[in-house]
Amino acid sequence: MSTPQTIPIPVNIRNGLQNWSGQGLFSISTLYAAIALWVAYGIGLAVYRLTLSPLAKIPGSKLAAATFWYEIYYDIWLGGKYYQVIEDMHKKYGPIVRINPYEVHFNDPGAIESVFPGPGRKTNKYEFTGRRTGTQNSIVATIDHDMHRKRRNTISAFFSNASIRRLEPIIQEHLGKLLSRMDAAGETGKILPMHYVFRACTSDLITKYAFGESFHFLDKEDFAIPYMESTDVFFKLNHTFCHFPWVGMLIGLSPPWAVKTFIPSLTEMWDKQLMWLERVQDIRDSKDPERLKTTIFEGVLNSKLPDEEKTNARLTHEAQLVVFAGEGTTAYTLQAALYQLLANPAEFAKVKAEVIAAIPDASQIPSFSQVESLPYLNAFIQETIRVHPGVVSRLPRVSPDLPIVYKVKNGKNSRNGAEYFIPAGTSLNMTAQISHMNPDIFQDPYEFRPQRWIDDPRLDRAFIGFARGTRNCIGMNFARLEMSMVLAAIIRKYDIYQPGQQKQTGPTLELYDTTRARDIDLNHDYIIPFPAKGSPGLRVKIRN
Numbered sequence: 001m002s003t004p005q006t007i008p009i010p011v012n013i014r015n016g017l018q019n020w021s022g023q024g025l026f027s028i029s030t031l032y033a034a035i036a037l038w039v040a041y042g043i044g045l046a047v048y049r050l051t052l053s054p055l056a057k058i059p060g061s062k063l064a065a066a067t068f069w070y071e072i073y074y075d076i077w078l079g080g081k082y083y084q085v086i087e088d089m090h091k092k093y094g095p096i097v098r099i100n101p102y103e104v105h106f107n108d109p110g111a112i113e114s115v116f117p118g119p120g121r122k123t124n125k126y127e128f129t130g131r132r133t134g135t136q137n138s139i140v141a142t143i144d145h146d147m148h149r150k151r152r153n154t155i156s157a158f159f160s161n162a163s164i165r166r167l168e169p170i171i172q173e174h175l176g177k178l179l180s181r182m183d184a185a186g187e188t189g190k191i192l193p194m195h196y197v198f199r200a201c202t203s204d205l206i207t208k209y210a211f212g213e214s215f216h217f218l219d220k221e222d223f224a225i226p227y228m229e230s231t232d233v234f235f236k237l238n239h240t241f242c243h244f245p246w247v248g249m250l251i252g253l254s255p256p257w258a259v260k261t262f263i264p265s266l267t268e269m270w271d272k273q274l275m276w277l278e279r280v281q282d283i284r285d286s287k288d289p290e291r292l293k294t295t296i297f298e299g300v301l302n303s304k305l306p307d308e309e310k311t312n313a314r315l316t317h318e319a320q321l322v323v324f325a326g327e328g329t330t331a332y333t334l335q336a337a338l339y340q341l342l343a344n345p346a347e348f349a350k351v352k353a354e355v356i357a358a359i360p361d362a363s364q365i366p367s368f369s370q371v372e373s374l375p376y377l378n379a380f381i382q383e384t385i386r387v388h389p390g391v392v393s394r395l396p397r398v399s400p401d402l403p404i405v406y407k408v409k410n411g412k413n414s415r416n417g418a419e420y421f422i423p424a425g426t427s428l429n430m431t432a433q434i435s436h437m438n439p440d441i442f443q444d445p446y447e448f449r450p451q452r453w454i455d456d457p458r459l460d461r462a463f464i465g466f467a468r469g470t471r472n473c474i475g476m477n478f479a480r481l482e483m484s485m486v487l488a489a490i491i492r493k494y495d496i497y498q499p500g501q502q503k504q505t506g507p508t509l510e511l512y513d514t515t516r517a518r519d520i521d522l523n524h525d526y527i528i529p530f531p532a533k534g535s536p537g538l539r540v541k542i543r544n
């Protein structure tokens with residue numbers, strides 16, 4: 001009878017295995033083995049991503065294509081800086097680049113139709129959006145196209161042009177408060193942090209309009225700065241939530257006391273989050289049908305959507321999204337607009353002349369009809385959103401069923417004529433801050449020139465400040481009207497302070513230690529733009 005043959009094991013491996021079995025599973029040898037396996041897996045994955053992945057042929061940095069750690073370094077370690085890397089990649093590799101193992105980014109207005117199609121083609125969201133915003137059940141994070149349509153349809157009437165006419169008295173009331181707070185600062189000589197003042201105003205407006213009750217931040221002595229700083233902490237965590245979703249889950253599952261103890265800077269925002277939950281329940285329980293009618297929840301609760309779509313948890317996410325989407329974005333645009341007005345007296349004079357002609361009475365708070373179709377004011381707002389978009393994170397869209405074929409048509413690019421096949425299911429992105437700085441479309445893109453929109457209205461085709469297609473900004477008309485009213489009211493009342501002039505003829509505004517590069521321009525992308533570290537923000541001195 002033959003004995004079974006044994007495979008000879010080299011002495012060093014045999015010794016290693018003996019040591020290992022001697023030391024047990026939880027030994028240093030196990031650790032080494034795990035590390036070796038992990039490194040081998042990482043190398044294998046990187047090689048696959050660079051050579052066999054369906055995106056392997058898309059141009060771009062090899063490091064970015066091989067691993068997410070590249071993006072993590074710029075967005076988490078350096079704090080919202082990956083947008084600059086993407087911009088540089090476009091300069092180096094052309095209008096289509098691969099920005100990480102799974103995502104493609106475009107800098108070409110010719111790609112807008114493919115990335116943000118109309119209702120004729122399905123458009124999913126990428127799962128990263130839900131992770132970033134922390135509102136997974138809201139419309140902005142809804143992955144599936146059909147579900148997004150159903151959810152969006154329940155609230156779209158609330159943001160229609162006809163519906164937002166209801167906003168007029170609400171805006172006028174808040175403008176009255178805003179102007180009187182500015183007036184009070186003029187009396188005392190207090191320097192106003194206008195970035196917070198505008199946020200208090202936009203917050204109050206969106207909460208009053210969407211939930212029937214406002215936060216009353218404009219009435220607070222400090223304009224609710226602690227709440228805003230707390231919201232900023234949340235925004236600054238968005239890249240961490242995206243790349244390490246367990247952090248968001250852990251915070252979400254933690255009891256409020258734990259969040260407040262371990263991340264005290266989130267306290268103010270957390271309280272508001274709990275308040276939303278109570279508010280939703282309150283509105284739902286209200287016996288007064290009129291109460292529900294004045295909130296965005298009416299459409300959802302009275303829709304044919306199944307009950308699981310009407311839970312408090314989901315409505316709270318929708319409420320939070322509308323507040324986040326409506327306050328920081330609009331406030332940022334307003335502060336950038338005020339900066340550009342005060343830094344460019346010639347522009348101020350042009351807008352002022354138009355506003356005076358439309359609103360002859362200086363003491364009057366403007367009406368919608370007086371401001372909504374002022375060509376230069378509109379061009380001014382459009383240019384502000386072009387140069388200083390309120391949403392600076394990239395805008396991901398996924399074509400779930402159909403692949404995209406993209407042909408490079410930019411004559412200056414060495415890849416001109418090259419065709420790229422992008423499989424269905426890939427995350428396709430564009431970024432307003434990058435698209436709007438494309439010198440092939442916008443001459444001297446960094447220059448602030450509202451006149452360009454009047455000289456060439458076709459520039460609109462390259463504008464993505466509110467995104468495009470079926471998942472564009474639902475609050476776009478609301479925001480435009482709100483910004484026109486606020487700016488017209490301020491411009492009608494104030495002039496720019498002229499240091500050499502002996503006697504001012506009326507109330508004036510002056511920039512106080514504010515620079516565009518430090519305090520206004522995008523320095524960190526945390527979904528909404530953040531200025532340079534240590535920036536005190538837009539500050540204004542008011543003289544009555």
Ligand code: HEM
Nearest residue numbers: 139140325326329330333390391466467471473474475479
């Ligand atoms: C200047 C101000 C604003 C800018 C620049 C802006 C920009 C944007 C952009 C770029 C998106 C697409 C986001 C994405 O694809 O991930 C968006 C979505 C959205 N915005 Fe705005 N927005 C502004 C004001 C507002 C206001 C005032 C509201 C509410 C009244 C609002 C509500 C929303 C909502 C609910 C969405 C999600 C829409 C959907 O996914 O179907 N936004 N906004």
